[in-house]
Amino acid sequence: MRKAFASLTLLAAATAAQAGTVSVTVLDKDGNPVADAVVVVVPAAAGATRHPLPAAATVSQLKMQFVPAVSLVPLGARMTFVNNDSWEHHVRGSAAGAAQFTSGGVGGFELRLDGKPEGKAAKSGEVVMDKAGPVLLGCHIHGSMRGHVYVSDSPWAQKTSPEGQAVFDDVPDGAAQVRVWQADQLIDLPARAVTAGASPARLTVQLQVVPRRRRV
Numbered sequence: 001m002r003k004a005f006a007s008l009t010l011l012a013a014a015t016a017a018q019a020g021t022v023s024v025t026v027l028d029k030d031g032n033p034v035a036d037a038v039v040v041v042v043p044a045a046a047g048a049t050r051h052p053l054p055a056a057a058t059v060s061q062l063k064m065q066f067v068p069a070v071s072l073v074p075l076g077a078r079m080t081f082v083n084n085d086s087w088e089h090h091v092r093g094s095a096a097g098a099a100q101f102t103s104g105g106v107g108g109f110e111l112r113l114d115g116k117p118e119g120k121a122a123k124s125g126e127v128v129m130d131k132a133g134p135v136l137l138g139c140h141i142h143g144s145m146r147g148h149v150y151v152s153d154s155p156w157a158q159k160t161s162p163e164g165q166a167v168f169d170d171v172p173d174g175a176a177q178v179r180v181w182q183a184d185q186l187i188d189l190p191a192r193a194v195t196a197g198a199s200p201a202r203l204t205v206q207l208q209v210v211p212r213r214r215r216v
C-alpha cells in the first residue's frame with residue numbers, strides 16, 4: 001500500500017516536470033477581450049493532452065442562426081447538423097479566412113435539411129471534418145446565416161472565454177507555436193513562439209479587427 005502511494009507520488013512529480021502552463025489572452029484592435037477566438041498550441045515535443053477535443057459535435061440551425069456560432073473540433077471529427085426551424089435550410093461548408101481566396105471552393109460540403117415537421121424529429125445530416133483549418137458555414141436560402149467550425153490538427157486547442165482567455169495546463173516542456181484564429185480576422189495572424197516549462201508562459205495576442213457582434 002505504502003509502496004503504491006510512493007509510486008503515484010513519483011508519477012505525479014514526473015508528469016509535472018514534463019508539462020507546463022501556457023496562458024493566452026486575445027484582445028481586439030481596441031484592447032477589449034475577445035470570446036470565441038480559437039487558440040491552438042503546437043508543441044515541438046511529442047506528447048498527449050489530458051483534455052482531448054470531443055470527436056463528435058452537433059451544430060443546430062435555430063431561429064435563423066447556427067448554434068453554437070463557433071465549434072472547435074479535432075481533425076476527423078464527425079459533425080451532425082440539425083435543422084430545428086420549421087422551414088428548410090442548407091448547410092454550406094467552405095474554407096474560411098484567407099483560404100477562401102485560394103481554395104477555389106474545393107474541399108467544401110453541402111447539405112439540404114428540410115424543416116422540422118410539427119411534433120416530429122428534426123432533420124439532420126453528418127459530415128466528417130477531414131481537413132484542418134477554419135470552415136465557414138452558410139445557408140443558400142438565408143444569406144444572413146453564418147457560423148464557423150474550426151478543425152484543429154493539434155489536440156491543444158481551446159475557444160477563448162468571455163475574458164478572452166485560453167489556458168493550457170499540460171503543454172509538453174520546450175518550444176511551442178501559438179496560433180490564434182478569429183472569424184473576422186481574415187488575414188492570418190503570424191504564429192507566436194512560447195516556451196512551456198516550470199514557470200507559466202503568458203502571451204497576449206491582439207487582433208487587427210474589432211469582431212462584429214452577433215445579433216441576439
Ligand SMILES: [Cu+2]
Pocket residue numbers: 088089090139140141142145
Ligand atoms: Cu436557411
